[in-house]
Amino acid sequence: MLASLAxxxxxxxxQGYAPVRPAVDPLDQQREQRVMRLGKKFRCAVCQGVxxxxxxxxxxxxxxxxxxxxxxxxxSDEEIETYxxxxxxxxxLLEPKKDGLNAFLWLGPVLLLGVGLVVILSQVKKxxxxxxxxxxxxxxDFLAQVRADLDKP
Amino acid sequence: xxxxxxFSIAAATATVLLYVFYAGFGTxxxxxxxxxxxSKAPMFTMKRLDTGEMVQLKDYIGKPIVLNFWATWCxxxxxxxxxxxxxxxxxxxxxxxxxxVFEDSEENTKAFLKANGGGWPQLFDLKSTVAVDYGxxxxxxxxxxxxxGTILGKYAFPIDPPTLAKRIEEIL
Numbered sequence: 001m002l003a004s005l006a007x008x009x010x011x012x013x014x015q016g017y018a019p020v021r022p023a024v025d026p027l028d029q030q031r032e033q034r035v036m037r038l039g040k041k042f043r044c045a046v047c048q049g050v051x052x053x054x055x056x057x058x059x060x061x062x063x064x065x066x067x068x069x070x071x072x073x074x075x076s077d078e079e080i081e082t083y084x085x086x087x088x089x090x091x092x093l094l095e096p097k098k099d100g101l102n103a104f105l106w107l108g109p110v111l112l113l114g115v116g117l118v119v120i121l122s123q124v125k126k127x128x129x130x131x132x133x134x135x136x137x138x139x140x141d142f143l144a145q146v147r148a149d150l151d152k153p
Numbered sequence: 154x155x156x157x158x159x160f161s162i163a164a165a166t167a168t169v170l171l172y173v174f175y176a177g178f179g180t181x182x183x184x185x186x187x188x189x190x191x192s193k194a195p196m197f198t199m200k201r202l203d204t205g206e207m208v209q210l211k212d213y214i215g216k217p218i219v220l221n222f223w224a225t226w227c228x229x230x231x232x233x234x235x236x237x238x239x240x241x242x243x244x245x246x247x248x249x250x251x252x253x254v255f256e257d258s259e260e261n262t263k264a265f266l267k268a269n270g271g272g273w274p275q276l277f278d279l280k281s282t283v284a285v286d287y288g289x290x291x292x293x294x295x296x297x298x299x300x301x302g303t304i305l306g307k308y309a310f311p312i313d314p315p316t317l318a319k320r321i322e323e324i325l
Contacts, residue, residue, distance in 0.1 A: 019226065019256075019257060019258050019261065024280065045185050045288075045289070045290035045291065046290060046291050048183060058256040058281070059256075059281075059284075059289075059290065059291065061281075062256065062280070062281030062282070062284055062285050063285055065280055065281065065282065065285075066282055066285040066286075069280075069282060085188075086188055086189075087188055087189065087285070087286070087287070087288030088185055088186065088188065088288055089185075089186035089188050091185060091186050101173065104169055104170075104173070105170075105173060108166055108169065108170045108173075109170075111162070111166050112163065112166050112167065112170070115159055115162055115163040115166070116163075118159055119159060119163075
């Protein structure tokens, strides 16, 4: 509701664009490649599922510049990831981590598939070994009479 | 017995998955989480636009702080400006108001402030690194920092007078 209101307000009041700012000096080739690789991992805060290295949004450029600054300080990939998660949560990761509850999301469907497979296999096996039902001996006179009538030529 | 084990595993797995899906359906996937509530405010040094002097956040620790990220190209920020001006007039003696100009030019900001007023310090976040340090996900965003320098909350929309007053009361 509030987001919709903000959108309406911004449309009415003429939301503008951030002025073009001078580009930040790139690092050396090797470290710049690392910046771009890390930039693919993090989600732009104002876009819809776009990596900060792929977005032209001013916020994404600011986030990428932060990655560049941290790379220039020789921070490890884990430290840079921790920095972004501390500010934007795991939401910032385009590929969620595979531990904790997330691990269950990754493994849950596989586990359910496995259980289903076990159930199907056990049913198939049961059907194969099932014995052919033996004809029950006639136990009442009426049934005996019917069988006798049927056997008549 | 074996059948019960399989059934229990399947039921447990399905229950957890259903819970995760239920929790997921209840949240906006585009909403950026606010992670810094209860954390110490990241320190910064920025240039004050009116005097040109460098300002450090640590100089203001000890007083409650209202830290507002904004830009002149942002329509909602323009709508919010009179509210902040009202808040500054009403609470300016007890609370430090700091504006942080995000992704903008000094010329645009000075021209806007000349035309619209605003007596509280406006700081220029040259490379927007302070905005990222605070987990800003768009403008305007207003952070409320208590006397000890702890971030108590943020407001990510154009703030209105009752909300501003309520949030300020929380940090006083």
